[in-house]
Amino acid sequence: MARCLIAVAAASAAVLLAVCDLDAVIAHLLALSAIFSSSPDALPLLNQQDLSRYDGEVGSQGLYLSVLGQVFDVSKGRRHYGPGGAYHFFAGRDASRAFVTGDFTEGGLMDDLSGLSPSQVVALYDWLSFYQRDYRPVGRLIGRYYSDTGKPTEALRQVEAALARGLELKAEAEADSKRFPSCNSEWSAAGGRVWCSEKSGGVQRPWAGVPRKMFNAGSRSIRCVCVPGGNPELSASAALQEYEGCPPLAESCTVHSF
Numbered sequence: 740m741a742r743c744l745i746a747v748a749a750a751s752a753a754v755l756l757a758v759c760d761l762d763a764v765i766a767h768l769l770a771l772s773a774i775f776s777s778s779p780d781a782l783p784l785l786n787q788q789d790l791s792r793y794d795g796e797v798g799s800q801g802l803y804l805s806v807l808g809q810v811f812d813v814s815k816g817r818r819h820y821g822p823g824g825a826y827h828f829f830a831g832r833d834a835s836r837a838f839v840t841g842d843f844t845e846g847g848l849m850d851d852l853s854g855l856s857p858s859q860v861v862a863l864y865d866w867l868s869f870y871q872r873d874y875r876p877v878g879r880l881i882g883r884y885y886s887d888t889g890k891p892t893e894a895l896r897q898v899e900a901a902l903a904r905g906l907e908l909k910a911e912a913e914a915d916s917k918r919f920p921s922c923n924s925e926w927s928a929a930g931g932r933v934w935c936s937e938k939s940g941g942v943q944r945p946w947a948g949v950p951r952k953m954f955n956a957g958s959r960s961i962r963c964v965c966v967p968g969g970n971p972e973l974s975a976s977a978a979l980q981e982y983e984g985c986p987p988l989a990e991s992c993t994v995h996s997f
């Protein structure tokens with residue numbers, strides 16, 4: 740399928756650039772139109788106190804939870820969210836942050852997302868999509884993400900901007916992993932070996948390439964990638980480095996560490 744470079748203007752006016760094929764663009768647009776907060780709906784508004792009455796305990800009014808201010812009836816998941824369930828702490832509140840930090844202490848169970856990375860925000864929206872798909876939406880929570888008239892707040896706009904940035908980074912990373920597929924690797928007490936083959940990194944291609952260290956400035960990590968052999972332009976790239984002691988065109992290198 741033909742690849743394209745497109746600019747998608749999302750509902751919040753955040754601009755998402757993605758290198759993608761057309762089907763992926765359409766799927767993304769549909770998903771975004773459902774997810775972004777601006778889509779009008781007539782769901783009732785709840786405040787924190789209302790929501791806390793839906794914690795599934797004896798005498799409570801039901802079993803709800805909220806993600807990014809969107810409230811869902813999770814009664815059909817009672818075994819997870821009801822009293823005694825492994826995820827009961829999510830009931831009757833908005834603990835959006837904990838969905839991506841895994842910090843289930845009282846201090847961690849909060850809706851404030853400050854300091855989270857754009858990729859973590861993408862992961863949180865995956866949870867939101869999960870609830871939209873599997874559970875019934877029952878309201879909007881007045882507070883950090885919705886005003887007392889049900890309008891999206893500035894905080895929600897900022898999270899949506901982080902989502903757009905996170906999706907952009909994800910698209911770039913996916914494009915990168917096709918352009919520079921990962922190497923095969925094996926490790927033993929004596930050391931390690933990295934090598935390229937025509938399907939290393941899960942990318943089937945007509946060339947194997949040569950192993951190079953690739954530095955990712957964003958995550959400050961290094962991964963071994965396969966670069967088409969003898970491409971002087973790529974070999975000169977600051978982000979790519981040869982493995983010490985390995986001939987420039989060798990398809991396999993002995994290494995002591997990544």
Ligand code: HEM
Binds near residue numbers: 819837
């Ligand atoms: C950030 C960390 C995690 C979060 C936020 C999280 C959250 C959740 C939630 C909300 C559910 C219920 C989904 C539903 O409504 O159907 C669930 C189910 C489940 N989680 Fe986690 N989880 C986390 C980590 C883990 C880990 C590390 C494990 C395993 C070691 C695990 C194992 C499971 C299993 C097995 C289920 C399904 C249980 C069943 O269907 O009976 N989770 N998780």
